[in-house]
């Protein structure tokens with residue numbers, strides 16, 4: 504779940520002091536705690552960039568094995584299934600510009616922003632060399648799920664480690680400094696992206712996460728799925744109103760990396 508997702512409190516945005524529309528990067532890396540977080544948080548923007556030629560990579564930090572309400576679930580099978588769903592979602596979002604989909608495989612619910620995991624994320628950044636990194640805002644107030652906090656911290660901390668040549672020298676590959684970091688679910692958003700025309704692509708990608716229909720999308724039948732779609736459509740439309748856009752996703756932009 505993420506904050507471009509409906510159900511979040513209304514954002515107090517006025518349209519003033521926002522930057523907008525980054526130049527389409529050659530490549531982007533979206534870092535999520537669980538399969539589906541990235542589609543919720545920035546699926547519209549990733550679809551837009553991919554349509555304009557950007558290669559879109561994904562990094563999922565946990566195995567997503569707790570993403571079910573079924574107490575009898577085979578969680579090993581669920582983790583495997585969620586990897587397949589994430590690959591399908593990445594393909595639906597970016598089409599021919601879908602890049603790599605990496606999984607760190609940490610236990611769902613037990614993600615840590617430790618030095619060890621930071622190094623793993625930094626290595627992925629150095630290997631994939633994205634122009635833009637996207638991740639959860641770790642400073643979103645009153646967020647309960649620890650994985651989202653830790654995944655956000657990992658995105659931020661790993662950029663520092665990846666860009667500085669003396670961090671994690673054991674990687675044995677050149678350092679890499681992305682040009683920008685965009686935080687989704689932003690506590691204090693200051694950047695808007697027009698996603699008009701890409702909402703349905705975002706929904707199509709979200710709907711690749713079939714295992715999450717019940718627990719996350721609250722969609723156990725066609726009617727429930729359409730209700731979910733309309734919540735997302737309404738949410739992105741609402742976010743666009745202050746900016747005179749039909750649909751928008753909002754971010755905290757950090758471009759002094």
Ligand SMILES: [Zn+2]
Nearest residue numbers: 504536537540
């Ligand atoms: Zn999540």
